[in-house]
Amino acid sequence: MNRLRFVLDGWRRSLGLLLGKRSGRQLLGGIMLLLLFLLLSLVLPIIGTMEPYTSHRRSALEGPSKAHPFGTDEIGRDMLARVLYGSRISLCTIVVTLVLSVPLGTLVGVSAGFLGGVWDMLIMRVIDIWLSFPGLIVAIVLVVAIGSGPMTAMIAIGIISIPKVVRITRSKTLSLRQMAFVEATRAAGASNTYIILRTLLPNIMGIVYVQMALIAGFAVLMEATLSFLGLGSTPPVPSWGSLLRKSITYLSRAPWYGISPGVFLTGLILITNMIADALNRIYRE
């Protein structure tokens, strides 16, 4: 019991510290909004009477009404349901991208920065050449190479995010390696593995978190872009990008069609940017 109180007390104090600063409040607000998104996309479709796949051909392309707050699409499916379901693809993309890019990128970046020499030079050459192609082009070619679909789009986005992580973790490792406390750990007889895992990593995680938030926003944007170009999610599964792609066809008859997916898409990116910004300020201090 005492131990529990101790832990709770610690949490309360760190929460107080976090809330005491503007960046902390911004971070918590962003995380709250993100959780709201998660809740909307996971819970609402289960408990509500959402029908993203049922079409009512008689009520095709209807404007916003009480029954359909966001209107209906070209075969009379409820847009609200489709937009809410669309957030699943985006959130899923975030998870897949982060899982693919962050551990691998950190490993490569830290090892390149720490070991230096040929390994470092090799890695950096590869990254330089890789980054001399714009990410969007690499993603498009990758998706076509593996075969277009929602999963391949996510994998492609994960792959093009790797160099971002490598670059940032490598440069941080390089600057940390010179620090006295790393030297001291080495002088105390610690092995390389120990230094990397226990001394360097905890100090690198800050910028990795910032990078994760940035990559999350990038992933959402990329998925939507690929779907918009017709390379991401396949019908009938709704994704914000493919909804926007469709909306272009009906722009003159149903202008509202393109509004709701875009608002949600921009909202989610805005939230991730907000979190990244707050994290950045917290870790810089």
Added chain:
Amino acid sequence: MLLAIPTLVVISVCVFVFVRILPGDPAIAMAGMNATEQQVKAIGEKLGLNEPIYVQYYIWLKDLLTGHLGNSIKNQYPIAQLLRNKLPVTLVLTGGGMSLAIALALPIGLAAGAARSGIVRNLCTVWLGIMYAIPTFWLGIMLVIMFSMSCHCLPPNGYVAFSLDVGKGCVFFVLPWLTIAVKQSSVIGRYVQASYLEEAGKDYVSVARAKGIKESRVRMRHILRNALIPVITMIGLQLGGLLAGAVVTETIFNLPGLGRLMLSSLFMRDYPVLQILILFVGGGFVALNFLVDITYAIADPRITYE
């Protein structure tokens, strides 16, 4: 600096191998559904697809360096001609959009960083933040809804060649330019803001103020001049990304540029066209970086290259 050339060579190898890995055989695609195996083979022979890949690469590179870009597999159209037709559209699109973006980004970014009134600073920061988050294609759709669907003052999409009618050609470019400008100005503007604030906090600024130099002069001559140097890099990088982003802008507005050509040749498995296009974008990126380095040295006398 000399790294540009090996980088280009490696890029060309990557492009070549990458494009070959794509599934689907162009010979089958060309021969049609009912072709016999022999016909497919004959076409493959003609295109040189049956040679080992390094021989194919050697032939391709030799042709490329001697200015023979080859023909499109799809319709036998010479690629050089294709580039000549499509490149101006993309260049006008990105060039016009970027110029507008810079014209917008500098005042907004500076206002967000340096305006005397807090309200203006906050408004500009919020504006930049929102525009930064908006995906280009949704911004384009919203602009079309606003300017074409609601007030019917601009065409939603389409294209008229400048050689036919300059005025009409420009009208079709207004919305694409605006889309790029608003989006890119937020990216550059945020950078201008951050860079300005960083410079404003440095010691030499305090020194300049302590010497009694007028505030406006400190801001314009001391802070701004130094703050704009990293912005040059930023603009160069964005310009390279914009070449790739043309895929999206051209899709929204139905412009017949390189981006749409790339997308269509990707779906058609038109290897020769695709290789040249990707190489072109990659090469453009490298060339831009090179140019950025040079402008850097001109803008900042402290930087010299051996």
